[in-house]
Amino acid sequence: MRAGPALRDPAQRVEPGTEIEWSNPPAPAGRPALLGTPGSAELRYLALGPAPPWSEGVLEDPVERDGPTLRFWRREVRGGVAEFELEPSAGGAETIRRHVAAAGFPLLGDASFGGVLVEGGLRLRPAPLPENLREQAPEAWWPSEPVFAPELSAPGEAGEGACLEVSQASLRALARGHPWILTDRETGDTGRFRPGALVWIRAAGGGARGAGRTVARIEGKGSIAGRVWAREVVNLREAPSVEARVARALRRRTQLLSPPRDTPRTDAFRLIHGEADGLPGLAIDRFGPLLRILASGRSCEGFEERALDAVVEAMRLELGSDPPVVRVAHLRERPRGRLRAVELVRGKPPALGPGSLPSGCLRVCERGLSFWIDPGLARPEEPSPGVGLFLDQRENRARLAALARSGGRWLNLFAHTGGFTAALLAAGAREVLSVDLSAAYLRWLEENLALNGLGSPRHRAVRGDGRQVLARMPEAERFDGIVIDPPTAAAAGRRFWSVRRDLAPLVADAxxxxxxxxxxxxxxxxxxxxxGLARLVEEEATRTSVALIRLEPAPPGPDFPSLPGFPEGDPFEGVLAQRSLGGRARGRGADSPNRAGGRRTKRA
Structure with a gap:
């Protein structure tokens, strides 16, 4: 083994295989051993390591598909460090160390697997037997010094100069307005800090602070190193507080939070939309009596509780002081295994819907219509961002409902649970045909229609691939309106759906x-x-000789604001096209839509 320097900083990291010479003497003789001996599969262990975002789970072997698994329970958390209860299906300490390191939270003191070194060595020991549950932890079980480097703080305090070095490429991206710091070869060690910690951004190699004195929150090890918290600030006090950011976000949603008295009820909308609201990696939705947190990044761990407290306080009159809160850890990178990613973190479970729906459904309202949504509590290992009703399509449902007041025949492809279908029927559409490949979604759709008294001969549901259903229709079949809101990718029987490959020909057929x-x-x-969606629609209209008199954006509502230079934050791109009354284009001189005003202009 290679001998290393004396270790003075408890947050210092070393390469695996490096032998450490402690600058302070080891624990006195007679102190309880901190390293548990390997035990049988039935033996549980206690350990300390960086706190993971999941409260419990089963980790699969990082190498062998049929290798041993490791079940963990997160117990107490202090300063970003968690105590775990661990139960390997086979093996002992070696299995534990390998699994948790591969999952991203190596044990404290485990130099061989990249853990943070702490005085006293590896923090792993057998758990007390059931009859000894009150047994105290060994002396100095919890490190006496901070495990992580101090985050950015006020001048004169420990974290005054906390910095993360980044490459010039990262600085250029930040200068263009992008809020993410992507990891590359020049990115500093994010593992020095706990997720959510505040740091200055500085050019790698000791250069001046970059991007106009930017403050970021640490994301952790992975493809994203950090997310911007404040720009052009001299010190941390100049950055808006968490509470100020929440207040600004709620002001942007005044029309939803405090609508005019005669407005039909809507109690399902987004309150916080991540980076666009200055709260990176965090979304908070309201669903009737419930709040649902969607954590898409670990950077929000530094402010999530404060943001939630501010939202609850602002909505106290309508939701009460302790509304039910569901948290979903929807992270870009996660280890192999089954993890509890959906939890009720506050309040009591709300009243749920009928048993014919997915277990745990909740009733919400949108413009006077009712819908069943699934907060996800019945399937805690599936961190789905969706709930059965796409909140970001609320404005488009209203746009089409306004057109359906004059009646007409409508086709809803990729109908999902029927949000568009219900809006169209309620508005007065003469007939709606809903197509989806999922029988479960179509049952859910029928429940939503029944909930609103819309189950009638005016609606017909067809289970099938929308591409095939459209292709098999009689040649003369026509619709006054068609909705195409597909997934990015999905299994579709023998034909896999890919929006990049399949959208253009489907638009042409539609x-x-x-x-x-x-x-x-x-x-x-x-x-x-x-x-490029408007261009795609226009090109397909030209190719199929269909003249358009209108082609305009159909974006999400104001509760899903857009951040310039950050397309990753936009839920979708939408386009509304209208066919001319004449029907077909008239050759080379055919009319082309003016995207700004909808008037017809000659094609160049």
């Missing part, structure tokens, strides 16, 4: 099926192709 004057709503969630 345009041909539009009646003169008919409307097509197309949405796409493809971050790599943002900004």
């Amino acid at each position: 345009l041909r099926r539009l009646a003169p004057g008919g409307t097509l709503l197309v949405c796409r969630n493809d971050r790599a192709a943002r900004g």
Whole structure:
């Protein structure tokens, strides 16, 4: 083994295999051993390590598919360090150390697997037997010194100069307005800090602080190193507080929070939208009596509780002082295994819906219509961002409902649970055909229609691939409106759906099926192709000789604000197209839509 220097900083890291010479003497003789001996599969262990974002789970072997698993329970958390209860299915200490290191939270003192070194050595020991549950932890079980480097703080305090070095490429991206610091070869060691810690951003190699004195919150090890918290500040006091950011976000949603008295009830909308609201990695939605947190990054761990407290206080009159709060850890990177990612973290479970729906459904309202949504509590290992009703499509449902007041035949492809279908029928559509490949979604759709008294001969549901259903229709079949709101990718029987490959031909088929004057709503969630959806629709209209008199954006509502230069924060791109009353284009001189005002202009 290679001998290393004396270790004075408890947060210092060393390469595996390096032998450490302690600058302070080891624990006195007679102190209880901190290293547990390997035991049988039935033996449980206690350990200390960086706190993971999941309260419990089962980690799979990082190498062997059929290797031993490790079940863990997160117990107490102090200063970013958690005590775990661990139960390997086979093996002992070696299995534990390998699994937790691969999962991203190596044990304290475990130099061989990249753990933070602390005085006293590896923090792993057998758990007390059931008859000894009151047994006290060994002396100095919890490190006496901070495990993580201090985060940015006021001048004169320990973290005054906390910095993360980044590359020039990262600084250029920040200068363009992007709020993420992507990890590259020049990125400093984010593991020195706990997730959510505040740091200055500085050019690698000891240069001046970059990006106009930018403050970021640490994300951790992974593809994203940190997320911007404040720009152009001289000290931390200049950055808006968490409470000020929440207050500003809620002011942007005044029309939803305090609508006019005669407005139909809406109690399902987004309150906090991550980076666009200055609260990176955090979304908070209201669903009737419930608040739902969607944590898409660990940077929000530094302010999540304060943000939630501010939201609860602001909505106290309507939701009470202790509303139910569901938290979903929807992280970009997660280890292999089954993890408890959905939890009720505050309040009591709300009243739930009928048993014919997915277990744990809740009733919410949108513009006077009722819908069943699934907060996810019945499937805690599935951190789905969706709940069965896409809040970001609320404004588009209203746009199409306004058009359906005059009646007409409508086709809803990728119908999901029927949000568009219910809005169209309630507005007065003469007929709606809903198509989806999922029988479960179509049952959910029927429950939503029944909830609103809309189950009638005016609606027909078809289970199938929307592409095939459209292709098999009689040639003369026409619709006054068509909705295409597909997933980015999905299994579709023998034909896998890919929005990049399959959207353009589907748009072409839909345009041909539009009646003169008919409307097509197309949405796409493809971050790599943002900004090109209108062009795609226009190109397909030209290719199919369908003349359009209107082509305009159909974005999400104001509760999903957009941040310039950050397409990753936009839930989708939407376009509304209207076919001309004449129907088909007239050759080379055909009319082309003016995207700004909807008037027709000659194609160049």
